[in-house]
Amino acid sequence: MRPPLRAVATLATAAALLTGCSSGDDWSRPHPKPIPIGTLGPGFFDPSAPPTPESTVTPRPGSWSGVRPAKGYRVVLLTAGDDEPTRALVAAIKGWAGETHVDLRTVVADDGHDLVPSITRALELGPDLIVSAGNDLVDPLTLVSPHHLSQQFLVVGAELAEPTHNVTAVDWSGASFRGEGLGMSSTYDPGSFTAERCAAAIRAGVAAVLNDLTGIVIWLDQL
Template identity: 55%
Template sequence: MRRILTATTTVVLAAVTLAGCASGPGWDAPRPAPAAVGAPAAGFAPASPPAPESTHAPAPGSWDGVTAPAGYRVVLLTVGDDDPATTLVRAVEDWAAQTRADLRVVHADDDMIDGAVRAMDMHPDLIISAGDALVDPLATVTANHLDVPFLIVGAELAEPTENVTAVDWTGAAYRGEGLGTAAAYDPATFTAERADRAVRAGVAAVLTGLHGIVLWID
């Protein structure tokens, strides 16, 4: 009898241990926006609420005190394999690993509209876009899905809606919609360090309610 009880206890403890290690709720439905962990420093947000579509330059590093909660659901929507896009993708992946975000990737090279729809259908907390070619498709998609937050890194929409945050710098700033590439565009400015700052600043903006604007991080 003692052997039977011991075996039963072991099974129960194992089950409890596995339950404690199980991941949180799946991606089967939308959920309320998770709260930020921490708070930005002075100079991150403008002194007064920014006008829609405006550009704001936060104080360098003012976003460092903000991070996403573990399990934050993020879809990385990406297109292309050029050096800037690859650098941005790597920055998002590194950020997700460090913050323990739940990251999934949608490659949209074949059909960018369909890729954006697939990303939205996964019910993420945030969709991060990497790749200039996505700008024009996202201009259409984001305006018709105002309940879905988007972060565009290294590019921006010409007329972003309230659910879109962008992070840009001199040397990036592709705007699409016939405006094309900025005169100062320089792929060499897409460094690992700048891409990391852009992702962290952008996520901090989304988590703290800075939507519908462009953050400039020169």
């Protein structure tokens, strides 16, 4: 005897929640290379001297606003911690994802022992981009990211001390946590993680990645 349709629907919903899968797209299917929609505005970087990996650029405010990903861009939000700055970043990333219609999935590190495993879970999803929010993830990303050079990472509100070409960061003087025992910056200010700055961070960072300006630090002190 066939199960009732309501039971089938309930089971399907439960399975989707457990796997974190979007009902609109199966990430196991072939996916075209992401391309930007729109172009960077004047002042994002100097075209005559494109930034090299590990360099820092200070883009003109709003020079990234004309760029967005195509619908269905596959993004994993990787997050750890429940402090106010991390919550502000997560809210901004989710808001950006909703506005741009990207396919967003979230991986949360449960505790300190789950940091590296959480990165592994994000990698296994095979996204176009992994966006990291939370200072606790900086050192684990330093360990893991050099072994996955084909995967693009974006760190918002912090940076890696020695990033490889696949790790881009968006930072400012009130953030600038770098891990590796360097401690918190003397200019660290939780109050600098405003909704406006966090929203600018995800947009500027993704605009850079989509334009192959990766492995750099985008400095947002001029907002």
